[in-house]
Every structure is written in structure tokens, then in C-alpha cells.
Amino acid sequence: MPANPPDPGRRNERSRRAILDASLSLIGELGYDNVSVEAIARRAGVGKQTIYRWWSSKGEVVLEAATDSLDPVVVFPDTGDIVEDLRVQLTGIVELIANTGFGSAYQGLIAAGQSDRDLLRALHDQIIAPNITAFGQRLTSAQERGEVRADADVQTLRDLLYGVIEYRLLHAMPIEPGHIDAVLAITFQGVR
Amino acid sequence: MPANPPDPGRRNERSRRAILDASLSLIGELGYDNVSVEAIARRAGVGKQTIYRWWSSKGEVVLEAATDSLDPVVVFPDTGDIVEDLRVQLTGIVELIANTGFGSAYQGLIAAGQSDRDLLRALHDQIIAPNITAFGQRLTSAQERGEVRADADVQTLRDLLYGVIEYRLLHAMPIEPGHIDAVLAITFQGVR
Amino acid sequence: MPANPPDPGRRNERSRRAILDASLSLIGELGYDNVSVEAIARRAGVGKQTIYRWWSSKGEVVLEAATDSLDPVVVFPDTGDIVEDLRVQLTGIVELIANTGFGSAYQGLIAAGQSDRDLLRALHDQIIAPNITAFGQRLTSAQERGEVRADADVQTLRDLLYGVIEYRLLHAMPIEPGHIDAVLAITFQGVR
Amino acid sequence: MPANPPDPGRRNERSRRAILDASLSLIGELGYDNVSVEAIARRAGVGKQTIYRWWSSKGEVVLEAATDSLDPVVVFPDTGDIVEDLRVQLTGIVELIANTGFGSAYQGLIAAGQSDRDLLRALHDQIIAPNITAFGQRLTSAQERGEVRADADVQTLRDLLYGVIEYRLLHAMPIEPGHIDAVLAITFQGVR
């Protein structure tokens, strides 16, 4: 993710953590674009150059912070009941959004991505693509067990499920368990 | 939409049009947030103050420009076939996005709305809400005719359909007729 | 002196004075090159851009401040006694150097001029050249009255008198009345 | 000259020379204060630390480089004709200034000395003071032989002669043989 990474061996891990932590906490407090690189450096107790040495923009920093905070959270369970498993997974994401800085960061990244194609691509590679893969595997396994029709359009199914969550997030609409139930009800009514 | 409207009687309509046109053309060329108020004023041949007198931010200007360009376009047909009518309507929106400055403007407004709640609300009131209303009416009429089950969750249905389009737009994924077909297939499989 | 002067009619005189005053006071306190443009702007309560709009560098600002503070001070008396008149004039300059911010500013300007030929030229035009002219006129009048030999090399005489003062200033050597007397004694021993 | 000399036995002479050479060549090309310690280190193929280990500042480095290049050059002849001897010595200095990197280095050192009293003192001790001594001895010998009046103010004489050269150097005025003649003519008209 670094713009043009120097020797990562010489990197100061203490500074890296301080920068990522400062990013998320500031964005949580002030919102993505009321946060400047200067402010991140100030809060992290770090020189601006140290940020620009390892990342090419605020977006890259925040993306790394978001990825870090997302990584350990989202796994697909496989209990044999695909709808129940998805309910668990989607609920986990919604809670991550609601209860951590991740929501604000993700909103900001999508927003920034609209005028920074590199950032949008990086966001895709690091956050969207892994989910596409995992979702595809879980669905395939459900198809093999006959839980879901073999000809179901997996990609569209995924876009619908995650798209509606992002849509409500970006439009500042609340996302509650009932919404997830309703979404799953409609989308799985005809595919199993 | 004016922030704190002075006397609108004395307003120079020539300047207003120049500003709205400059906004859309600049955003089409450079993307929403590579466009500054200064640049809009420069291109429109207008003083900065003239913009700030009538709008409270770049977002308001662009929203007005977007609304203007949207107004006459997307209506819900009612042929008695709800899925076919939706296909027509959704296709119309996708074409509007693809072929006019509206797409860039809308993307930018969603992005800007993430850190400007007033703008997001205005965007909702002027662009989203009318669609919700129209969609609700069309669906109700379909329910009355028995095309769609009476207990179908209309709001969730709408979020799914428009959410997935916005999702693909914001993630720079192409939206083609086949995608619309697939989305309609899944969402209407169980509701009629 | 402005780098590329905009319309001077629109200029804010209050800001101009604040900037010149801040320059001299800061240089007096900290020395020429411990003073940054940022610090001048801060002390003057002014945006950096307002400095860069009217001057092209710190040097230009300080030169204008120095010239302003020099202007009213140095005039050549003409009592008919050239040596006595020079003693008065030189003493005035030495006192200006000792007792005001002018000394520090002038030192800094000479120093900065060593790597900024434009600044050195501006310094020459605004401070050195007028002195050359005035000195030349006073000497000529002395020659006409027979106080000084007609074939005396006026330019060299001037360089010696003012050069030795600058030399002692730049080498942090004290300059006292006795030094001026000694200099005048040697240089005028043979020319009258 | 080292700031706080470590063990000079272990010093790498190859690096020392590379640093001094790089200093002078860079200053010749770019002027004293367009040259940074980083640039010297880069050109010399040396780590910054190696510079800071042995010198306390850029000024110290340049002073050592200048002293090295000055050492063998300017001696006072003693032919019995004081004016002629001075003409030779002054001409030698002027040529050193004009034809080697010494001029740029000296200019820069004077400039830097204005805001670094330690450097100015070092410059005095290593370059000015030896000249004062030598000049004093040569003048004394001239006085003993009756070439120059016994009560001539030697210190003032020296300041005048070398001050006027430095003055013209710092003001980017040319220094030619005629100037030296004129200066000697005025200053020695009354003292012999």
C-alpha cells in the first residue's frame, strides 16, 4: 500500500501504530474530511514526512487503519444454514460499523474514492475483493448441499446484500436487525 | 436552497445559469472535489461572493444543478407489468448516469454528504424522497392488482433495487441491462 | 519593490505597516535569519499570502522596512567644513545602527544579498545609490570651494569611508567616535 | 575545529577530503546558502552523521575548506617599498577571490557569521587575525625605516584597506588594479 515503499526493514513500528490509531480516533471524532494529515501527525506525535514516506495520501493511511481493524472481525461461519450464517455475518459488520471508528472510516473512503481512482481500487482490493471471495465460497458450499439453487446468480446476490447495507450507511439511515431479516427474506425467497 | 436568501427579485438570472452550467461542466471534467468554488466562479465569469450570496456551499450549487438536470427525466410508467415497468425506469436512471453529467454530480454529492449532514438531507429531500414516493405508489398499485403480494416489504424492496445501483456506481463497477435483469429476477422471485 | 505588484489601490495599509513593524521588531529580537516569513505573518496578525502578494521574499520585506526607517534620518549637512559635516553624517549612521533595528536589518540584508542577486541590487538601488549621489554632490561642492583638491577620487573616497563602517559592523567590531575621527584623518590628510 | 572531537586517530581521511571538496565545489556552483549539509553529504558520498561528527555546522566545514585553500597563498613581501608591497599583496588577495572558490566561500562565511557569532569568531581567528598580525609587522618595519610616519594609526589603516575590498566584494562591485592604486594613493598620501 505504501506509495513507493522505501526499505520496510528500517520502519518504526511504534510510529506506524501511532499514525493508524490517530487516524481512526480523529475520524471518529471529526469525520473523515475534517481530518488533515497535519492533524494526524500532530496527534500521533510524528513528523508529516513520516506519513508521506510510507503512504501517498490520507486515504491510504485510513484504508490501512480500516483494514487492520476489519481483518480479525469478519469471518463466515458455516453451520449448514446459509441464511442464518449470513445473518450472523451481516450483523457482525453492522455492529462493527456502529460501534467502532470503522464506519466513519469506510464512509470517508468511499467518498474519497469518488475522486481518487487509485484509492477506490485499493479499497476494492483490500476490503471488497476478500469479501467477494469468501462469500462466493460460502455460497458455493451451500449450493453443493442443495440449500441454494445451483443456477443462483451469486455475484448479484452479494451486491444486493452488501449494497443495501452500504446504501443505508451512506444515506445516514439506521441499520437494525429487522432490516437484515427483511433483506434476507426477500433475496432468499426465490433462490432456495 | 439559498442559505439566507437576500431579495431574489434583484437576482441576475444570467449569472445563476452561468454558475450552474460551470459547476456541471467542471465536475464532468475534473470530478467533484477537484473543483473549487474559485474555479466555478472563474469559469462562470462571476465573483466568488455572488456564489456565496445565493448558496451556502459548493454542494448546494451542485445539488441545484443536478436537480435541474434531473427533473424532467425519470417517471414511472404503469403498463400493468410491474417488473417490466421497473426495468424501464431503472434503465432510464442508469442511462442518465452514464450519459450526462448527472452521474458525476450525484457521486460527488453522496461523497460530500458524508461530511455535510445538511447537504445529505437536502439531497434526500430533493432527489431520493420523490423517488421513494413514486416507487411506493407504483408498488401499491401493483399490490392492489395482485401483481405483488400484499405483505411485501416495499421499503426494503426499494432500498435493494436502488441501493445496488448506487453501490455499483460508487464502486466504479459497470451497470448493464443484464445486471438489472438479474436484480429484478432475484428480488421479485418471491414477492409475486 | 513588490515582486509583481497587483493593483496597489486595493492594498490594505494597516496590514502593510503591521508587516514592516513586525519584521523589524522580530529581527531586532532574534536576528535576521532566525526570523521566518511565518513568524512575521504571525506577529503581524496577517495571512502569509498577504506577504507573498506584495513582496517576493523576506529580504524584500526587510529592505522596505529598513528603507522606511532610514529615509528620514540621513541628510548631509553643508556647513562649509567638509570633514566636520562628514563626521556628523557618519556619526548619525553609526548611531542609527547602534540604537535601532536598522543595524540588524542591514547586516541581514547584506548577508542575504550574497545569495540573492536581485535583493542585493534592490539594496543597492534603494540604500547605497542615494548615498552615492548625495555624497558626490557634497564633495563636489567642497571641491568648488577649494576645500578638497579637484582631482580627488570621489568614488574611492566614499567606498573607503562607508566600507570601513560596514566592515567593522559585519565583523562585530565596535564603532566609536574615535574610529570615525581616525578614518577621516587618514582619508582627508592628502586630499585637501 | 571539530565540535567535540572524537578519536581523530580513527578518522577516515578520504571522507574528510571528499567533504571539503564537495563543499567548495557546491558553493561555487550554487552559492553558500543554496547548499545544504544534505547536499554536501550526497555529493561527497558520505553519511550526514559523518559531517556532524567532525564539524558542528555547515559554516565550520566551509571555513576549514576555505582555510585549507587559503593557507599557502598570501604572504607579505618586503622589498623596502611599503606601497608597492601592499599593492602586490592586495592584488594577490583580489586574484584569489576572483579566480578560486575562496571568494564565494568567504562571502558566504561573512554572511553566515551575521547570525552565528561562533562562526564569525572562528573566521576572525583563522583568517582575519593572521592578516592583522602580518600587516602590523610589515607596517612597523616600514615605520622603523621611516617610510611611514611613526604616529600613523596602523589598525585604522588596515581596516580601510581590507574593508574597502570586502565592501566591494560583498556589494558585487568589480575590483580591478586601478581601484587598488586609488585606495593606496588616498590612504598613503598623508602618512609617509
Add this chain to the structure above:
DNA sequence: ACCTAATCGAGACGGTACGTCCGGTCTTACT
């Protein structure tokens, strides 16, 4: 000839200032 400690090139680090851009406000002269 070996060992160990200092020096070396390299370059990351926390900082400060650079000169530029733009945000939003205010002022001036013209229409």
C-alpha cells in the same frame, strides 16, 4: 591474525518553514 570497538554509508525520525492553494468574509467601484 584476531578481536573488538569506533567509524562509516545510509536513511528514518520529530520538527520547522517553505511557497501555494483554497475556504469563506469583506471591501471597492461599477452598473
Add this chain to the structure above:
DNA sequence: AGTAAGACCGGACGTACCGTCTCGATTAGGT
């Protein structure tokens, strides 16, 4: 009164160097 023009204060941008610091790798002297 509205407008085009643009100066104003402020704050962030991304870059260059400062002087300090940490790394192995090399190189010296003392044994």
C-alpha cells in the same frame, strides 16, 4: 442593491532540510 473583482485571515497542502537517532557493514589498533 447586486455584481465582478479581488484583497484579506486562516489553515492545510506536499517538499526540503535540520540535527539526532539507529542500523548493519567495514575498518582500524591493540593484543
